[in-house]
Amino acid sequence: MGELFNRFHATRRNRRRFWLSILIFSSTVLFLFLVFFVKRHEQKSLSYSQVEPDSCVRLHEVSGVYRIRSERNRGRIWFATAQGLYELDTLRNQWQRFGPDQGLGSDKVYDVAFIDEIPWAVTRRGCNRYNAKRGRFEMVAPGSKLDRAPLILIEEMEPEGVFFGVDGGELYRLASLQAKPERIPIPDGNDDARITCLKKIGEMLYIGIENGWLYAYDPRNGSFHRYVFGRPLSPHAYLWDVVLFKGNLWVATSENGLYRQEQTGEDTLKPVKGFPAKGAFAFALEEDGFWCGTPFGLWRYHARQDAWIQFVHPREKQPTDFQVLTLFNEKDRLWFGSLENGCGYLNKRNLEWVTAFPSLSRPNAAALAADDSLVWVGFGYQGGFTNAYSSDALQKIKAYEASDDILEQSIQCFTLSNHRLFYGGYEGFGYLNMATGEYDHYSARRFPEIADITDIAVSPSQGLYYLAGAFGVVAYYADKDSLASFSETRRYRTTALYAEGDTLWAGTLSHGVLVIDRKSGQLLARMDGVSSRVMGLFGRPDNPDLLLATKEKGCYRLQKSTLRMESVDIPDKVLPGGCQQYENNIMTAKGMGNLFWVGTRFRGAVVYDENIRQWKRVTSQQGLLGNQIRAFAQSDRYIWIGTYGGVTRFHKPYLSRLLDIVL
Numbered sequence: 001m002g003e004l005f006n007r008f009h010a011t012r013r014n015r016r017r018f019w020l021s022i023l024i025f026s027s028t029v030l031f032l033f034l035v036f037f038v039k040r041h042e043q044k045s046l047s048y049s050q051v052e053p054d055s056c057v058r059l060h061e062v063s064g065v066y067r068i069r070s071e072r073n074r075g076r077i078w079f080a081t082a083q084g085l086y087e088l089d090t091l092r093n094q095w096q097r098f099g100p101d102q103g104l105g106s107d108k109v110y111d112v113a114f115i116d117e118i119p120w121a122v123t124r125r126g127c128n129r130y131n132a133k134r135g136r137f138e139m140v141a142p143g144s145k146l147d148r149a150p151l152i153l154i155e156e157m158e159p160e161g162v163f164f165g166v167d168g169g170e171l172y173r174l175a176s177l178q179a180k181p182e183r184i185p186i187p188d189g190n191d192d193a194r195i196t197c198l199k200k201i202g203e204m205l206y207i208g209i210e211n212g213w214l215y216a217y218d219p220r221n222g223s224f225h226r227y228v229f230g231r232p233l234s235p236h237a238y239l240w241d242v243v244l245f246k247g248n249l250w251v252a253t254s255e256n257g258l259y260r261q262e263q264t265g266e267d268t269l270k271p272v273k274g275f276p277a278k279g280a281f282a283f284a285l286e287e288d289g290f291w292c293g294t295p296f297g298l299w300r301y302h303a304r305q306d307a308w309i310q311f312v313h314p315r316e317k318q319p320t321d322f323q324v325l326t327l328f329n330e331k332d333r334l335w336f337g338s339l340e341n342g343c344g345y346l347n348k349r350n351l352e353w354v355t356a357f358p359s360l361s362r363p364n365a366a367a368l369a370a371d372d373s374l375v376w377v378g379f380g381y382q383g384g385f386t387n388a389y390s391s392d393a394l395q396k397i398k399a400y401e402a403s404d405d406i407l408e409q410s411i412q413c414f415t416l417s418n419h420r421l422f423y424g425g426y427e428g429f430g431y432l433n434m435a436t437g438e439y440d441h442y443s444a445r446r447f448p449e450i451a452d453i454t455d456i457a458v459s460p461s462q463g464l465y466y467l468a469g470a471f472g473v474v475a476y477y478a479d480k481d482s483l484a485s486f487s488e489t490r491r492y493r494t495t496a497l498y499a500e501g502d503t504l505w506a507g508t509l510s511h512g513v514l515v516i517d518r519k520s521g522q523l524l525a526r527m528d529g530v531s532s533r534v535m536g537l538f539g540r541p542d543n544p545d546l547l548l549a550t551k552e553k554g555c556y557r558l559q560k561s562t563l564r565m566e567s568v569d570i571p572d573k574v575l576p577g578g579c580q581q582y583e584n585n586i587m588t589a590k591g592m593g594n595l596f597w598v599g600t601r602f603r604g605a606v607v608y609d610e611n612i613r614q615w616k617r618v619t620s621q622q623g624l625l626g627n628q629i630r631a632f633a634q635s636d637r638y639i640w641i642g643t644y645g646g647v648t649r650f651h652k653p654y655l656s657r658l659l660d661i662v663l
Contacts, residue, residue: 053100055654056623065337086358103137122151153198160219165195208239243283252280284327293324361385365642368633369414378411424453457497498537507534536589549589599629
């Protein structure tokens with residue numbers, strides 16, 4: 001019995017020790033996770049606040065469009081988006097971009113209004129008013145409660161002033177630019193509830209609040225009139241928009257469809273029977289009904305037949321692919337802004353959908369080229385788009401599509417030389433003369449040896465351009481407008497080039513580096529010590545070494561005279577885990593000035609200074625639009641980095657100070 005008792009207590013002690021060890025282990029893991037999360041959050045917040053908007057400017061593809069409004073009788077439409085504020089001159093079909101570098105408090109612009117014909121924009125960090133003389137936006141009511149506040153709605157009510165909805169549940173009125181913002185108390189204990197709708201109809205300001213509260217506010221006497229929903233809404237329902245159609249009020253809710261007055265003037269709103277969507281975002285009136293943007297696409301209501309008709313967008317494959325957040329109606333066009341598919345319009349005459357591109361045509365900035373006047377962005381396999389922007393103002397100058405028959409559908413590389421933009425891609429090679437508009441394209445269907453061009457090396461004094469492709473190296477003679485293949489390289493898939501003197505260095509997919517005599521095209525040597533794809537080569541005439549970056553094996557230094565090669569390690573403190581890790585694989589590399597720029601798959605860019613033999617790193621914390629690096633370019637004043645999220649332009653002195661290197 002005593003032995004059984006001892007065994008019983010020993011078992012209990014072991015169990016206590018086991019559960020105690022589990023508790024200690026779990027607490028330790030939780031503590032480490034919290035410390036790691038807090039440190040990362042602090043680091044990101046600190047880094048973001050240190051970004052200088054004039055020195056670090058970002059170009060996005062516009063996806064989320066929150067509001068579309070028009071200036072009266074001026075032919076200009078404004079788009080408040082998650083990627084900045086954009087103005088479309090419909091007469092000239094020209095876009096103008098406004099971002100933090102033009103004075104906006106944030107990239108995220110939720111609403112725009114026109115007060116005395118001057119644009120006002122509300123952002124995540126306050127309200128900004130446009131100063132036409134300076135060509136910039138300026139902060140409204142600095143030092144007040146609206147300064148840097150997260151504003152989401154704006155509406156003007158003459159002559160009472162401008163009203164603002166704050167994300168978090170406050171309503172403010174600004175009587176004039178000289179006045180202090182005045183908080184307007186909302187009845188029924190809703191001061192802290194989130195305002196989701198702020199709309200002027202006649203002399204009344206309609207205020208929608210989460211949890212299903214709707215008021216009509218009369219700013220002339222400060223009175224509130226509350227509407228009651230005949231059927232209770234969901235606990236966290238939002239009211240997104242209201243419209244007055246034939247004297248009756250209609251309300252769009254987030255989860256309970258539409259509600260309306262069945263008789264003019266009544267306080268009770270009843271659910272609309274037969275509405276085909278669970279929720280709704282926005283209205284746009286017509287004489288015989290209205291348009292309705294919903295989380296499930298675009299619908300048209302015909303009042304006479306009491307019928308709903310859906311208009312299906314080409315990108316709408318699943319029920320929520322086309323979430324229409326805002327609408328703006330013109331005579332022949334219905335403009336839309338969506339959650340993930342940007343903006344555009346439906347031509348009401350022929351029912352044609354047209355997508356607008358206020359900024360980048362696609363997010364995947366796969367190729368870049370820049371000089372002091374223009375920067376060119378190509379988007380790889382994403383549909384044959386190429387955009388040209390002014391380098392300083394970063395306004396879109398021109399947008400080319402594959403249908404223009406000027407540029408390649410799947411561009412992988414750009415080179416600027418002698419006022420020409422040379423490009424290479426999956427289907428060939430060509431150029432565009434930026435001064436005259438003259439262009440030429442060599443298709444891989446006619447010239448198979450120029451398939452899959454990934455790099456272009458230039459010898460401008462001789463008018464020679466070398467192309468790295470699927471079938472070795474090809475030379476393009478600009479004066480003769482002819483192509484010549486280097487026959488001894490045809491068996492190698494070349495991926496990167498560097499030309500110096502009479503020698504051409506070519507990186508390959510899996511056979512190391514080729515050394516080629518440029519005059520004869522003879523293959524002089526091959527270094528096959530690197531089995532990984534060569535992503536970029538960098539050399540200088542005054543440097544005896546050549547640097548090369550490989551996709552999975554990291555970087556190497558190659559002695560030009562002896563052809564000896566040694567590894568150039570990237571320290572763990574710069575790139576933890578090294579290039580062998582999938583996230584750290586090198587996807588592009590380019591020599592610019594005295595520096596070797598290397599882009600990784602998911603970990604940003606690393607920069608090597610050959611003079612001091614040190615590595616530095618640039619990530620989204622320093623202003624990149626993503627850590628999937630696709631391309632690099634530079635001009636006299638700027639460094640351009642293309643990512644899968646867009647393009648970031650760094651002012652060289654700023655980036656030099658940030659990384660503590662000489663650019």
